[in-house]
Amino acid sequence: MTEGKKSKLDRDIKLFADELKLCFSKEEIEEVARETGFVKRKSKTSAWGFVCLCCFSSTRKL
Secondary structure, three states, X not given: OOHHHHHHHHHHHHHHHHXXXXXXXXXXXXXXXXXXXXXXXXXXXXXXXXXXHHHHHHHHHX
C-alpha cells in the first residue's frame, strides 16, 4: 500500500470511528450487549472492542 493510500485510509478510519462515537457511546453498546445476552460476564474483550474489531478488521485487506 502506498503512503498516500495508507494516509487516506487512516483518515477514513478516524472519520468512521468519530461518527460511530457520535451515534453510540461505549456505555450504550455495553448496555445493549448485556440486554441481548451477547455479554454475560466480565471478560478481556468488551462489547465496544468487539464492535471496533468488526468494523475495522477488513481494512487490512485494502
